[in-house]
Amino acid sequence: MSFSGDPAFMVNSTRFSLETRVNRTSRHYGRHPDGRQNDRSPTLEPVPCMIFLRAAQREFTQNAVAVFVALFAILISTVLIRLLGQAAGGRVPADAVLALIGFGAVAQMPVVLSLTVFIAILMTLSRWYRDSEMVVWFSSGVPLTAWIRPVLRFAVPVVILIAILSLFVAPWAQKKSIEYKAQLSNRDDVSRVAPGLFRESSGGERVFFVEALTGGEGSVRNVFASSMQNGRLGVMVASQGHTEVDDAGNRFIVLENGRRYEGTPGTPSYRVMEFERYQIRMESKEASSAPRQPRTMALPALLKSPDNRSRGELLARISAPLLATMLALLAIPLSFVNPRAGRTNNLVLAVLIYLIYSNAVSVSQAWVGQGRIRFDVGLWMPHLAMLGVLAILFYRRISVFARWRRR
Numbered sequence: 001m002s003f004s005g006d007p008a009f010m011v012n013s014t015r016f017s018l019e020t021r022v023n024r025t026s027r028h029y030g031r032h033p034d035g036r037q038n039d040r041s042p043t044l045e046p047v048p049c050m051i052f053l054r055a056a057q058r059e060f061t062q063n064a065v066a067v068f069v070a071l072f073a074i075l076i077s078t079v080l081i082r083l084l085g086q087a088a089g090g091r092v093p094a095d096a097v098l099a100l101i102g103f104g105a106v107a108q109m110p111v112v113l114s115l116t117v118f119i120a121i122l123m124t125l126s127r128w129y130r131d132s133e134m135v136v137w138f139s140s141g142v143p144l145t146a147w148i149r150p151v152l153r154f155a156v157p158v159v160i161l162i163a164i165l166s167l168f169v170a171p172w173a174q175k176k177s178i179e180y181k182a183q184l185s186n187r188d189d190v191s192r193v194a195p196g197l198f199r200e201s202s203g204g205e206r207v208f209f210v211e212a213l214t215g216g217e218g219s220v221r222n223v224f225a226s227s228m229q230n231g232r233l234g235v236m237v238a239s240q241g242h243t244e245v246d247d248a249g250n251r252f253i254v255l256e257n258g259r260r261y262e263g264t265p266g267t268p269s270y271r272v273m274e275f276e277r278y279q280i281r282m283e284s285k286e287a288s289s290a291p292r293q294p295r296t297m298a299l300p301a302l303l304k305s306p307d308n309r310s311r312g313e314l315l316a317r318i319s320a321p322l323l324a325t326m327l328a329l330l331a332i333p334l335s336f337v338n339p340r341a342g343r344t345n346n347l348v349l350a351v352l353i354y355l356i357y358s359n360a361v362s363v364s365q366a367w368v369g370q371g372r373i374r375f376d377v378g379l380w381m382p383h384l385a386m387l388g389v390l391a392i393l394f395y396r397r398i399s400v401f402a403r404w405r406r407r
Contacts, residue, residue, distance in 0.1 A: 052137060053150045056124060060154045064120035071112045072105070079104040096184055103177035110166045110320045115354075117155050118327040122350055125335030144397050147332045155328035159321045166320035167299050175296035195220070206280075214240070223255055225280065235261045236278065244279075253280045312369030315379050319361045326386050327354065333393035357386055 079101050086092040092100065125147070128134045138144075198209050211222035223241040227234045238258025245251050255278040263270030294302065294313035302314050334350045360382035368378040 052133075056128075056150055057154055059124045059127075060120055060151075063123045064116050064154075064158075067119045067123070068112065068116045071115055075105060075108055075112055076101065079108075092181075092184070096180065099180060100177060103173045103180070106165075106173035107170045107177070110162045110170060110324075113158055113162050113165070114320065114324040114327060117158050117324055118331055118350075118354065121151055121154070121328055121331035122335050122347075125332065126337050126346060129335060129337040144332065145394065148329065151328055151332060152325075155325065159324050159328075162324050163321040166317045171296055171298060171317075174293075178293070178296055210241075223258070225253075225255070227280075231264060232262055233265055238278070250281060254278070255280070308371045309369045311375045312365045312367075312378075315368050315375060316361070316365045318379060319365075319383070322383050323357065323361060326357070326383060326390065330386070330390055330393070333390070333397045336397055353389070357382065360385070 080097070083092055083097045083100055083104075087097055125134070128137075195210050195212050198207055207226045209224040210220040212220070214221050219240065219242040221240050223236075223238045225236045225238075227236075236255060236258055238255035240257065241253060241255045243251060244254050255275070257276060258274075258278065260273045260275065260278065261270060262273070294305075294307070294310045297305065297310065297313070299317075302310050302317075305311075330353060331350070334346055334353070337346055364373070364378040364382050367373045368375055373381075
């Protein structure tokens with residue numbers, strides 16, 4: 001006997017199908033259709049939410065890669081412009097620019113990674129608000145605080161990397177950069193000579209100018225040298241020159257086919273000498289060690305140091321991963337976009353909060369370094385204040401969406 005055409009059978013079949021779907025959905029949320037609490041744990045996430053979270057993790061990663069490339073390019077360009085200006089002025093040798101760029105990039109990497117996490121989460125959630133995907137999220141009964149877990153899942157590996165860089169790698173890069181600069185400044189006067197530039201010796205007693213380099217190693221053309229000895233000024237001009245090292249290891253600049261003008265400034269007594277070969281001994285500068293600074297100290301030495309400046313540096317290193325974690329959480333409520341109010345309001349607020357937060361950490365570091373406040377107070381004061389701001393922002397957003405759902 002067939003019941004396919006019976007209306008009562010069709011209604012009962014449809015009702016059974018709907019009840020089955022409701023029961024399956026209610027088991028995901030931990031409640032029965034009649035509102036009673038289910039025996040199963042309500043921690044199981046519904047399948048649509050899991051799809052949302054996987055899409056969010058993928059979009060977090062993609063935006064983070066794009067933001068990191070952009071910020072890293074800006075960082076390299078800034079450091080390169082600064083070092084090229086110093087190299088053009090003769091303060092940094094041209095062959096040292098690449099090494100100093102590498103050290104500077106490593107030292108600033110914690111800041112770049114913190115901004116990368118903050119901007120990537122902010123961009124992703126703001127795009128979801130603009131495209132009304134967050135409406136689906138809230139319509140499923142999932143609150144805004146449910147984003148904390150996926151955001152931390154994305155941010156914690158980067159925060160661990162920031163902690164390693166801030167505590168160990170960045171101080172090493174700072175130390176190597178300062179040592180490299182000190183090593184360059186300890187080079188003798190011959191190594192300072194560069195074609196087309198007037199270079200002063202380390203003691204300030206001589207000034208050299210070389211027009212161009214020739215084919216041989218250490219050979220130059222059209223040399224100008226000025227020196228002050230015993231109150232008498234000597235100016236030498238030679239058509240060519242080169243460097244020599246004797247058996248004792250002494251280094252000389254040898255000028256060939258030139259003239260020497262010698263006299264006392266302010267008096268008319270001068271004498272002119274022509275020479276075929278003239279040697280100038282270059283005294284090697286004693287190597288001086290780079291000054292010990294708290295930012296270059298290793299973590300064990302920094303922990304043992306009782307100096308206030310060392311404690312301020314330790315505060316800055318510990319605050320780097322804490323700042324990155326707090327920024328990742330702040331991006332959740334700050335990503336809200338109201339289409340009627342414009343799309344740039346949340347970005348302006350996010351930039352303002354980041355500037356205030358980072359400057360508060362810097363002020364706390366300075367106060368601890370000056371001994372004005374204790375280390376524990378300076379360490380937790382800016383982060384606890386920002387934690388209060390985070391709680392206020394979450395409360396405002398949750399209350400807004402709760403009123404929207406009641407309507």
